[in-house]
Structure formats: structure tokens, C-alpha cells
Amino acid sequence: MVIGICDDENVIRDKIEKICINETKKYCEDVVIQKYSDGREVLEKDFDILILDIEMEDVDGIVVKNYFQKRKKDTIIIFVTSHNEMMSQAFGVNVMGFVAKSYLDNQLQVMLDGAMKRVMNTVSIEGVDSRKVCxxxxxxxxxxxxxENETEVSVRCSSADLEKMLEGVGFIRVHRTYIINMAYVDHIKDKTVLVNKREIPVSARLKSRLRKEYSRYCRENARYC
Structure with a gap:
């Protein structure tokens, strides 16, 4: 994964880099962080995530966003700004949101976690990569x-919170007691689902939803169901 940081203030670039390093430690992917001081420097480059200052001299964040959008790049953009009045110009297809420079420590961490979740199709559950959870x-x-390695990790977190956290990364509730990762589904039976060779009960009211969502999951991930 490549994360770009583009801001004309050196102090802000370094601060953003530190936040990125701390946040990406939770994931097992190799992450490359690249820093730039001018929007012109990033126009022809490819990033998974670009943390971008709205207002810069010469080529600003709005110009970069429009350039990427015109060329249909999939880069997720997170704007950082001290100028809220410019936000109305900054909306776009792949713009995830806006972070005030005065609140970088709190806001950027949350925004970056969401962006990484979208790019990697995973979340971190108390340090555990969700892709390893069956x-x-x-x-x-x-x-x-x-x-997946047949070990267990106990977390003090409600099922409702976990279900919300795992939205969009291939998990689905099949029973009031169980949430499964569809990547590990072997076979769906009448009242159970086989997950990594373990039979998990499926409640009657969730059976139809499971079949529908699993079929969609297979189509989107080019899997045979």
C-alpha cells in the first residue's frame, strides 16, 4: 500500500507521517509513505491513499483532486485544511472526508483507519487482522x-460493535451467537454453514440473507460458490 502526504508545511507533513506510521502498525501489510510539498509533484503518481492539503501555492489540493477524478484514478483522498470555506469545492468521487489541521491527532486517525479498511478490505480487531478471522x-x-491457524483470541467487545466494525469487509451475522467471514465458507447447508471445516448454526430468519450476501460476495470476489 502506498500512502502519499502532500502539504506545503514541513511540520504538518512530519506530523501526518507520524500518525500514519502509528496507525498502519495495526495492519500486516507493507506500507510505503511518500511525502511531497507541492501538488504538482503528485499529479502523475499513483497512491492508494493521498492525504492532501486543500490550499497550496501553484497547484493546490482542488486541482489535484480534479486531475485524479478526470483520469478516473482510484486513489482515496483525505483533505487536511485550515480553511473550512474551501470544503465545498473539495467534494469528489473518491474524497473520503476532511480533517482540520488543528485536530489532526484525533480526526486523521479515524479517517485513515476507514480509508485503509476500504483499500485493504480489512479492519484491525484489537490488533488482529480481520482477514485471519474465520x-x-x-x-x-x-x-x-x-x-485460520486454529488459535483463539478473546476480545472484550460487544457483538453489535463488532458487526458494525466489520461492515463491508466480508463478514455477516448468521446467528445471535455467531458472525462469520465469508472468505472461509466451505458450504451452506439448510440450518448450518461450514466455515473452515467447522459447522456453524444459521438462524431461520438469517438464512435467506446469508445465501443472498454470500452469492454477492462470490461475484464481487470472482469466487465459485
Whole structure:
């Protein structure tokens, strides 16, 4: 994954870089962070995520966004700004949002996590890469993450919070006690689903949704169901 940082203030670039380093540690992917001081420098480059100052001399963030959009680049853009009045010009297809420079420490971390989730199709569950989780089982006040290597990790997080966190990355609830990762589905039966060779119960009210969502998941990921 390549993350670009483009801002004409050296102090801001370094601060953003530090936040990016800390945030990307939660994931197991190799991440390259590249820094630029002028929008002109990024026009012909490719990034997965670009953290971009709206107002810069010569080529500003709006120009960069329009250039990327015209060429249909998939780069996710996060704008940082001290000028809220320019936000109305900055909306675009791949613009994820806006972060005020005065609130970088709090706002950028949340925005960057969402952008990485979109790019990598994964989230970090208390340091565990969701792609390694086969299914989640609720147990009292804990949830047990059952991993692909047949180990387990216990997290103190509600099923509802986990379900919300995992939206859009291939997980689906199949029972009040179970959330599964569709990447590990072997076979869907009448009342159960086989996940990494483990039979998981499927509640009657969720059976139809499971089949529909799994079919869509297979189409989107070029898998045979």
C-alpha cells in the first residue's frame, strides 16, 4: 500500500507521517509513505491513499483532486485544511472526508483507519487482522475470534460493535451467537454453514440473507460458490 502526504508545511507533513506510521502498525501489510510539498509533484503518481492539503501555492489540493477524478484514478483522498470555506469545492468521487489541521491527532486517525479498511478490505480487531478471522463466537461479555491457524483470541467487545466494525469487509451475522467471514465458507447447508471445516448454526430468519450476501460476495470476489 502506498500512502502519499502532500502539504506545503514541513511540520504538518512530519506530523501526518507520524500518525500514519502509528496507525498502519495495526495492519500486516507493507506500507510505503511518500511525502511531497507541492501538488504538482503528485499529479502523475499513483497512491492508494493521498492525504492532501486543500490550499497550496501553484497547484493546490482542488486541482489535484480534479486531475485524479478526470483520469478516473482510484486513489482515496483525505483533505487536511485550515480553511473550512474551501470544503465545498473539495467534494469528489473518491474524497473520503476532511480533517482540520488543528485536530489532526484525533480526526486523521479515524479517517485513515476507514480509508485503509476500504483499500485493504480489512479492519484491525484489537490488533488482529480481520482477514485471519474465520468466525466470531459470542461468549458472555467476551467475543472469541477463531483464527485460520486454529488459535483463539478473546476480545472484550460487544457483538453489535463488532458487526458494525466489520461492515463491508466480508463478514455477516448468521446467528445471535455467531458472525462469520465469508472468505472461509466451505458450504451452506439448510440450518448450518461450514466455515473452515467447522459447522456453524444459521438462524431461520438469517438464512435467506446469508445465501443472498454470500452469492454477492462470490461475484464481487470472482469466487465459485
Amino acid at each position: 468466525y466470531i463466537q459470542a461468549e458472555h461479555i467476551y467475543n472469541i475470534l477463531h483464527l
